[in-house]
Amino acid sequence: MISQNIQLDAQGRLRHLLTIEGLKRQMIVDILDAAESFTSVTGQMVKKVPLLRGKTIVNLFFESSTRTLTTFELAAKRLSADVLKVNVSTSATNKGESLLDMLRNLEAMHCDMFVVRHAESGAAHFIASQVAPHISVINAGDGRHAHPTQALLDMFTIRKHKKEFAPLTVAIVGDIMHSRVARSQIHALTTLGVSELRVVAPKTLIPNHASSLGVQVYHDLLEGIRDADVVITLRLQKERMEAALLPSEHEYFQQYGLTPEKMTAAKPDAIVMHPGPINRGVEMSSEVADGPQSVILEQVANGIAVRMAVMSMALGRAPEGAA
Amino acid sequence: MSLHIKNGRVIDPANAVDTLQDVFIENGRIASLGEPPAGFSAQLEIDATGQIVCPGLVDLCVRLREPGYEHKGNIATESRAAAKGGVTTVCCPPDTIPVIDTPGMIEYIQERALEVGLTHVEVLGALTQGLKGKQLSEMYGLKKAGCVGVSNAYHEVKQQVMRRAMEYAASAGLTVFINAEEESFSAGGCAHEGQVSVRLGLPGIPESAETIAVARELQLIELSGVRAHFCHLSTAKAAHMIAEAQRDGLPVTADVSIAHLFLTEMDIGFFDANCRMKPPLRTQRDMEALRVALSQGSISAICSDHQPHDVDAKLAPFPSCQPGISSIETLLPLTLRLVEMELLSLPDAIACITSQPANILGIDAGQLAIGNAADVCIFDPQRHWDFSRSQIASFGKNSPFIGWEFTGCVTHTILDGKLVYQLGE
Numbered sequence: 001m002i003s004q005n006i007q008l009d010a011q012g013r014l015r016h017l018l019t020i021e022g023l024k025r026q027m028i029v030d031i032l033d034a035a036e037s038f039t040s041v042t043g044q045m046v047k048k049v050p051l052l053r054g055k056t057i058v059n060l061f062f063e064s065s066t067r068t069l070t071t072f073e074l075a076a077k078r079l080s081a082d083v084l085k086v087n088v089s090t091s092a093t094n095k096g097e098s099l100l101d102m103l104r105n106l107e108a109m110h111c112d113m114f115v116v117r118h119a120e121s122g123a124a125h126f127i128a129s130q131v132a133p134h135i136s137v138i139n140a141g142d143g144r145h146a147h148p149t150q151a152l153l154d155m156f157t158i159r160k161h162k163k164e165f166a167p168l169t170v171a172i173v174g175d176i177m178h179s180r181v182a183r184s185q186i187h188a189l190t191t192l193g194v195s196e197l198r199v200v201a202p203k204t205l206i207p208n209h210a211s212s213l214g215v216q217v218y219h220d221l222l223e224g225i226r227d228a229d230v231v232i233t234l235r236l237q238k239e240r241m242e243a244a245l246l247p248s249e250h251e252y253f254q255q256y257g258l259t260p261e262k263m264t265a266a267k268p269d270a271i272v273m274h275p276g277p278i279n280r281g282v283e284m285s286s287e288v289a290d291g292p293q294s295v296i297l298e299q300v301a302n303g304i305a306v307r308m309a310v311m312s313m314a315l316g317r318a319p320e321g322a323a
Numbered sequence: 324m325s326l327h328i329k330n331g332r333v334i335d336p337a338n339a340v341d342t343l344q345d346v347f348i349e350n351g352r353i354a355s356l357g358e359p360p361a362g363f364s365a366q367l368e369i370d371a372t373g374q375i376v377c378p379g380l381v382d383l384c385v386r387l388r389e390p391g392y393e394h395k396g397n398i399a400t401e402s403r404a405a406a407k408g409g410v411t412t413v414c415c416p417p418d419t420i421p422v423i424d425t426p427g428m429i430e431y432i433q434e435r436a437l438e439v440g441l442t443h444v445e446v447l448g449a450l451t452q453g454l455k456g457k458q459l460s461e462m463y464g465l466k467k468a469g470c471v472g473v474s475n476a477y478h479e480v481k482q483q484v485m486r487r488a489m490e491y492a493a494s495a496g497l498t499v500f501i502n503a504e505e506e507s508f509s510a511g512g513c514a515h516e517g518q519v520s521v522r523l524g525l526p527g528i529p530e531s532a533e534t535i536a537v538a539r540e541l542q543l544i545e546l547s548g549v550r551a552h553f554c555h556l557s558t559a560k561a562a563h564m565i566a567e568a569q570r571d572g573l574p575v576t577a578d579v580s581i582a583h584l585f586l587t588e589m590d591i592g593f594f595d596a597n598c599r600m601k602p603p604l605r606t607q608r609d610m611e612a613l614r615v616a617l618s619q620g621s622i623s624a625i626c627s628d629h630q631p632h633d634v635d636a637k638l639a640p641f642p643s644c645q646p647g648i649s650s651i652e653t654l655l656p657l658t659l660r661l662v663e664m665e666l667l668s669l670p671d672a673i674a675c676i677t678s679q680p681a682n683i684l685g686i687d688a689g690q691l692a693i694g695n696a697a698d699v700c701i702f703d704p705q706r707h708w709d710f711s712r713s714q715i716a717s718f719g720k721n722s723p724f725i726g727w728e729f730t731g732c733v734t735h736t737i738l739d740g741k742l743v744y745q746l747g748e
Contacts, residue, residue, distance in 0.1 A: 005593055006593070021522070099639065100638060118640065120640040120641070120642045120643060121523055121524040121525050121526075121594075121640070121641065121642060122523065122525070122593075122594035122640045122641035122642065123640035125593050125594045125640075126594065126639065126640045126641070130638075142524075142640070143524055143525075143640075143642065144524030144525070144526070145523055145524035145525070146524065180524055183522070183524055207516070207520070207521045207527070208516060208517075208521075208529075209516075209517050209518050209520075209521045210521060212518045212521060212522075213521060213522065
């Protein structure tokens with residue numbers, strides 16, 4: 001049924017954004033360039049453009065979110081689209097049929113785009129395979145699978161600071177196993193061709209066969225971030241202790257938490273990233289989170305421009321000057 | 324009714340027959356091979372020139388969906404699918420609703436099957452009452468009612484109960500059918516823990532979910548002395564463990580599902596729900612090892628593991644889809660591919676879907692011996708055909724093989740001497 005990547009149309013244009021996997025390098029660069037065009041020379045966001053006037057975008061969040069939902073909503077509003085937020089109680093949509101029924105109803109209301117977050121891997125692909133042909137689906141996070149706009153805004157942020165990807169060594173630290181963000185970042189960074197990509201965590205948080213994704217696996221933090229240009233940390237969920245994957249937050253911080261001392265192993269001009277929200281004293285200390293190497297708040301701001309780019313391109317209204 | 328099958332190549336592996344000869348059927352039984360019995364006159368003649376005449380297929384695992392899941396199929400629809408697939412005996416696991424843990428349930432299913440009259444249905448009884456893994460089922464009673472073995476399907480049984488259940492089954496002279504999967508390892512998983520599950524972020528089911536269970540059950544089989552059969556192995560390691568146990572003289576057999584001989588985790592692609600299976604599709608290496616185990620005989624049977632589903636069962640994100648495929652109609656053509664690949668000789672391949680599964684079930688089906696029930700499958704080994712959704716007779720259209728090209732097609736299925744399926748009708 002869903003055997004191939006359905007996110008590109010016959011001409012290779014973006015129709016849905018479901019995963020970074022399978023996007024050509026040039027497509028990623030085009031999205032980043034389009035995002036660039038939404039920021040002025042001073043780096044300030046353009047407040048409002050009429051690109052998506054008359055379009056209706058539905059935020060369909062089956063899983064709670066504050067940051068992602070807000071930035072998608074802001075992005076849609078700045079493109080002059082009408083935005084609708086549908087509160088979905090997960091209990092009502094345990095069955096595929098009612099999920100489909102909901103989609104049919106929204107389609108009947110002449111919506112143009114669904115921005116979907118769902119707790120199950122593959123949910124965005126499933127929805128994209130079922131919607132009417134005029135509707136675009138943007139994956140705002142599905143299970144452990146993908147969170148492509150997060151990865152794109154991370155690439156945008158890295159590009160702002162590092163210009164070129166080819167010479168970079170990037171380390172992703174934390175819960176790779178359960179992270180859709182990490183999977184999307186890995187696909188983006190390998191497509192953009194960084195020189196070295198590492199994942200750093202205890203074995204319990206790194207899936208077997210992770211190296212098949214094109215990463216080097218490290219279990220020691222200092223070795224893993226040595227001479228890195230970019231250090232990305234991932235959020236650690238409290239459930240991991242209950243599932244016997246980690247003994248305690250305390251020990252995690254001792255072994256894998258970033259501190260100014262540990263950061264000296266990375267390059268002096270290394271940047272520190274985090275998809276948010278941070279657990280201070282778990283993934284990193286406040287000195288690092290608020291320190292000069294941190295670009296965490298920039299990531300949030302860049303999220304709006306990148307989501308504007310993705311939404312306008314998927315609806316066939318790319319900004320002038322961008323592909 | 325008397326029937327004369329002319330000029331076919333008769334392959335009957337159980338009796339080491341592979342020769343061009345005629346088959347004569349009278350009163351529902353094989354009356355003779357080669358020459359007609361005295362005074363024989365055929366009411367129906369089938370010209371099988373260029374065709375293969377073999378025993379009707381015996382399928383070790385077919386979910387008929389009745390009773391309890393009639394929205395996915397029923398004994399009539401699935402018997403029709405069996406007949407179309409050349410299958411004349413199906414074995415149905417006990418996880419119906421209600422569970423097959425009483426003689427009454429066995430009688431009900433067999434009566435329904437008889438009423439439909441398109442395939443024989445053998446039944447596995449529940450190993451424990453209600454499949455709950457706590458109390459032993461009344462196995463002597465189940466055996467008397469006709470069950471061919473006992474199984475707890477995929478429902479968990481604690482080790483101590485499993486030991487006692489095996490001992491009790493051994494006393495009753497019943498084979499225990501085992502679906503080897505360590506529940507605590509597979510819980511929440513929906514794909515093989517490997518490259519694809521990593522890429523797609525799907526909760527994985529590791530190889531060890533199977534090997535740990537196989538290792539544990541082998542110990543208990545040795546302890547209890549029960550005859551046991553492992554259903555649809557999926558990993559190279561488990562196949563190896565079974566081969567070793569057989570060398571050590573343990574009374575164990577194993578089968579593989581036809582899908583696991585042709586598909587791997589890679590076929591999931593981008594979340595293809597028709598490749599959601601239990602056990603999950605494994606690696607290329609596993610698939611190849613299963614083929615080798617089959618050619619070496621440590622895995623002696625191929626089954627369809629037929630699980631028809633309603634459309635909605637697969638209309639959900641991958642982890643929420645129900646596992647299983649509708650596969651009884653592709654059992655023969657896919658098995659014939661193994662011959663084309665020179666993995667098995669044609670008689671050996673036919674044995675894997677006729678006499679071998681019949682041996683595992685301890686029934687005298689799966690052969691064309693004189694006096695046996697005349698269950699016959701006739702197929703054209705040269706006929707090319709494309710498998711499409713509209714051809715599927717089963718209620719379940721959930722096949723990952725839609726769009727595949729096959730060579731070899733069932734033309735006639737005969738059950739108890741009656742023609743129950745003919746191509747093009």
